[in-house]
Structure formats: C-alpha cells, structure tokens
Amino acid sequence: MQVRSSSMRASGVRAAPRAAPATGRAARRVSVAAAKEKKEIMMWEALREATDEEMERDPTVCVMGEDVGHYGGSYKVTYGLYKKYGDMRVLDTPICENGFMGMGVGAAMTGLRPIVEGMNMGFLLLAFNQISNNCGMLHYTSGGQFKVPMVIRGPGGVGRQLGAEHSQRLESYFQSIPGVQLVAVSTVANAKALLKSAIRSDNPIIFFEHVLLYNVKGTVHDGDYCQPLEKAELVREGTDVSIFTYSRMRYVVMQAVAELEKRGYNPEVIDLISLKPFDMETISNSIKKTRKALIVEECMKTGGIGASLSAVISESLFDELDHQVMRLSSQDVPTAYAYELEAATIVQPEQVVNAVEAMCSKVAARA
C-alpha cells in the first residue's frame, strides 16, 4: 500500500519555504534568460504549460492518475486543468496502478494519447506488469499493428527525508524493458520542451521528473518548441573530463564545477536527458575530446544507468580513454529517514570534486 505521507504533499505543493531546497541545491537558477526580459516560471508550471498546450492542440491527449483532477496533481502539474478539459480528459483514477496503467495502454492502442501519472514514480512498481509487458512490447508482439503512444510521468528521486519507499529511482529498474524510451528532465526549459515531444511521440515514453526540482525557476523556449527526446544536452563545454549526469544530479555536478573552476579545472558537463537510448554522438564526441569519463547519478550503483553507460563507453571508446570510467552513484542501500544517513546514501558535490581531481591528477602523473 502506498502511504501518502503529508511530507510528500507538503514538499513542492503547498508550503513553499519548507519545500524549497536550501541554497546551492535545486533552488539554484541554472538556466537564466539571455538579453530578453523573459518571465521565469517554476518547473511544475512549465510541465503544466506543456500539458495544457498539447491537450489544446490534440483532443486525443488526456491525463490519467491519482488526484490529477480535482486535487490538481500532487505536484500541481495538472493544476486546474480539469476545469478546462473536464473530468474525463483529466481523469482521477482509483488507487490501482497496474489497472489504470493497463487502461491507459488499451486507450492508447485504440487511438488516444494518454499521459499516465505516477503520483510518485515508485508507485509504478505496482504497474510493472503493464509497463513491461504491454507498454514496451505490444507494438512488437502485435507485429506492428498497435502502437502505444503513452507518456508515463511522475516524480522520482531522493527528496527530503521521505523514507525509503518514496525515494526510489525507477529508471534503473525500467531500463531493460525493450520498446520504451526513458527521459529525465532537469531544467524548466527542457522540462516543457521534452514533455511536448514525449506527448507527440508514438513511442511509450517514461518521463522522469524529480521531487526536489518542481520549484526550480527558469524560462521556457519560445513558441511551440519541442526538444528531441534522444539527444543529450551540453551543459558546460570543457576539456579536462566528461561528466555525464541527469536530473537533480546535474545541479550537484554544477555545484562541484563551481569549486573545480576555482581549482583550475575545466570539466565538460553533459546532461544525458535520454537515459535510454543513450545519445552516443554527444557522448563519444565528448570523450574523444577529454579522454576521461565520470558518471554522476542518483540511482543505485548496481544495475544503474551508469552501469549501462559505463559498459557501453568501455566497449566502444576504450582506446579514447586515459582512465577507467568512474561512477558516482547512490549506495546500494534503502534510503534512510534520518537526514545525515540520507545525505550519505546519495552523491554530494564534494565527491564529484574529489573524483575529478583524482582522475585528472592520476592521468597527469602518468604523462
């Protein structure tokens, strides 16, 4: 049974001060508008805009999930949309993840484009049957007769002392499922642009948001901009090392980068965006330049996104590397409730700094 902890509702939904992370973390504005005076919005608003725009554009787009309608979504992504689109297009489901995920599949097969929300991505463990067997495989087993144009989205990742079950990283569990794409958003701009693309895609897209990023501020792209789902984002161009990351860890990495810059390093930072498939063009171009790869992720070390990426890099770019691929991942432990223990299970900026220094100095010493 999923326990709806009040702390989960509180973070990012009602009480802003309690929810907004401390300085240096997700509250940091990384994407700042250029010369123009563009209005800054929060990530939940950007996701809401994307949903609203796509629903207006295409009447077959609909939303299904727990409390997405009258409650407005536990992270406000569908706030007020039921008033505009009605109870059927913004469907409040009972608590039955496997059931309503399957219902979304059937609706998708017969012509709708459902966006199915997991109130927390962890809850989708209950929908694993439908996601693996049906979302991922039906297009293939039906010989191409049916497509499943669904978006499965929701908040995941480690929050603020939410306890082990509400702090899960399902991207590593889902990554082996054939026939699905995994996308992780990190900024206001890419959140909106990627959600638009995901909704328009004919493939089933598992769309990872992060519990602590909903109040991140930034600007969105102009107009009807849709970002390609398969491309990674160059966050910072550099020469010393390629740091591959995604979701909230992007901010952890950039925090570390601020310190690394002071120490004279020039790291390249790439936000994977597409956790599956990997954008091998961006990844290999970067590694060929820096000859060092560091993966910084929030999922568990064992069987994580980094495990797959590390293997692919080692296999295909071995001769381009001066150092073994390094991974910084969460500990293979359940996320504890206590603050200090929780902080110890996930990657902190100091670890990133140390890893870069170690890699660069080791390579320099050999030279």
Next chain:
Amino acid sequence: MGAPSSGSRTMMASMTSQASARRASVRAAGPQRAALRVRAVATTAKKDVAPSATGKSAITPEAAKDVYYDMVLGREFEEMCAQMYYRGKMFGFVHLYSGQEAVSSGVIRLLRPDDHVCSTYRDHVHALSKGVPAREIMAELFGKATGCCRGQGGSMHIFSAKHGVLGGYAFIGEGIPVGVGAAFKSAYRRQVLGEESSDSVTVSFFGDGTCNVGQFYESLNMAALYKLPHIFVVENNKWAIGMNHPRATARTLGDEDPFIYKKGPAFGMPGVLVDGMDVLKVREVAQEAIARARRGDGPTLIEAETYRFRGHSLADPDELRSKEEKAKYAARDPIPQLKEYMLKSGLATEAEIKEIHDKVTAEVEDSVKFADESPKPDMSQLLENVFADPRGFGIAPDGRYRYEMPGFTTGTAQVS
C-alpha cells in the same frame, strides 16, 4: 443506513442459494438512491424454461447457421492445432479452446466490426469468431511472416487491428485493463470528442483462475465507476492448469461454490451466471449485456460455466481431472447440442449442416496449406517493430539515428 439493512439482505439472499443463483441485484450505497435492480438470466439447470425459451426461438436460421459455423470452425481449428503441434509445426505453449466454443460464438458473433475483443493465451477461437481469417492465425502459429502478427506474437499473442482483437496475453489478468481502456476510448469518443453515435463495446474473456488476480478487481471497479461499455466474460472451466476452482477461490458467503458472478454486484454491476455449454443461452445473456453497454448503462460480469476438453495446454498431461467429469461435460458438447436444436426447430437441414462441416474442413485445411507454404520472417523483423517511431533506438556515434544505419533492415545493426 446502508450497512445494516443491506447486510441482513445479503445474509438472507445467500442462505437461499437457489434464489440467489437466479437473481443478481445491485444495492446502491446511499439511502437516497433507489435500488438498482437488474434481472439476471442465471442458471446452470437445463430445465430452466422462462427466459431462455424466448431466446432460443428468437434466433433466425441465418444467425443459427452463422453461430454453428463459427463453433465448428473453432473446434476444427483447435483440433488441427493439436495435430500440427504433435507433428512439429508449431511450438511453445499452445492452449486449446475445444469445448468452450459456445462462449466465443455466443458472444462474439453478436459484435460489430468496430467492437473490440480482448483475450488471454487461449485466444485462437476468440480471434476466429471476431473474423480474423484462419489462414492468418495458423500462419502465426507456424511462426511465418504472413501470420497476423508477422510471426512475432505466436499462439498467446493473437492481435488484429483490422478485426478489433486487442490480444492475446500470456499473463492472465493483464489483458482486462487493456480491454477496459478500449471501452474508455469508446466512452471518450462520445463524451469528449462529441461523437454522439459512438457506442462500440469491448468484451474481455478470461478464466476462473484470473478472477483471483488483482487486476480483475481493479478493472471491475474502474469499469463500473466510469460506466464503461465493457463486458467481462469469465469462462469458468473449473480448472486453472491443475488448480480446481474451489481449491483456489474462497466460497462466496453462504454458498457451496465460489461464485464469480456474485462479485459483480459488489463492484457495481450486474453479475450473470449462464450455462456456457449452451450457445443460445450465452447469446441471450450477451445480447442483454451488449445492449446495456451500448446504451451507456455500464459494464456487466458474465460467468459462463464451461469446460475445456483438452488439457490446459498441449504440454499438460491432464492427469488431475476425473474421467467422470470429462464425460459429463462431453455429453454437453455445445456443437451437437446446437445441431440437434437446429434440426428439431427447422433452423437447418442435414444437408446444410453437412455443407457447413465441409466448408469448415476446407477452410482449416486451406489455412494449414497457406501456413506451410508461407515464408519465414525476414531478419529485418528483428528490429523493425520494436518502436513505432524508430528514433527510439537513438543516435549512433556518427550522428545518424540507428534506424538509418544499413544493418537495421537486415537485423544486424548494433542498436545499443
């Protein structure tokens, strides 16, 4: 208000299980609402006269012959599958429907082309009844490129977009929400897209074993809650591989048997028990359920008491079921039952019936010949249908999308 009175009602009803077997009523929750009472055609006794008699005489000769043809086709096809399996033409897990034809024909022959059907792994005959050509299914079972799923699905995954067959599922229970989703789309067309005349229905078929899977209950709830045009048909053949129904399912309160149809009212829809060996009885119950759904009155749960003459699959030694039980149901074989009825009521002549059998034999033999002569799948099929949008395989180191690489169409490209 609701709790005490409805509680005592339930107790009384369950004590008189005969009466309860004939009636399934829905009691609304709130005191202000009038009780929703739905007549249920529910009987396992062949002697029951009242509703079914009307149903039987109402069938036209054309409809009777259509249903007879369909049942014979289902039986001959499945028996041919057994032969082909033992001759090494089809492989893996093959689950045959022989004996249960009355349910498939009784329900599906009433449906329109724009209606949908969703099944489990015992899906060949549901697909045949819905109009999928025998050739396409046999070729699929032989693993050929001309199969309805290009040889990629197999026995447990029969799909047809053209004929509204939504699958074919290996994990029991996982197909039911999909069927509910198709019903959701039908209601959506009416309520959101404004297509007033949209009234297509979806029927999901599954067995007694499935009725203990959580998704069954989740689906019952959602279908009733959203008043979806979905019909749940339980083909209760008493056995889930080697688990006899009463060993796996608790008895409904006060009853000797675990009645599945009684779970319908608990979830807000009528539950109907029907003799699944009598195609005309099944047909009558299905007519009412389909009409209900088209009207917008919501779902129905139909429990059809039926039997599979063969084992769970062709790999099942079928040692647990008694000879007596098998003989009892063999005597109720739906096909000779209907034949006898048609001859007696003048719905068909001996000659017409023989013609049907000959046609079916020809159709089934043709399907085998077609499957035999069909080509095997090309290696291009390894990667082609994984994604509807092939960009899903991502971008290769040289900047091209992987599906643009030469090896993609020969199934040799590296895609990860």
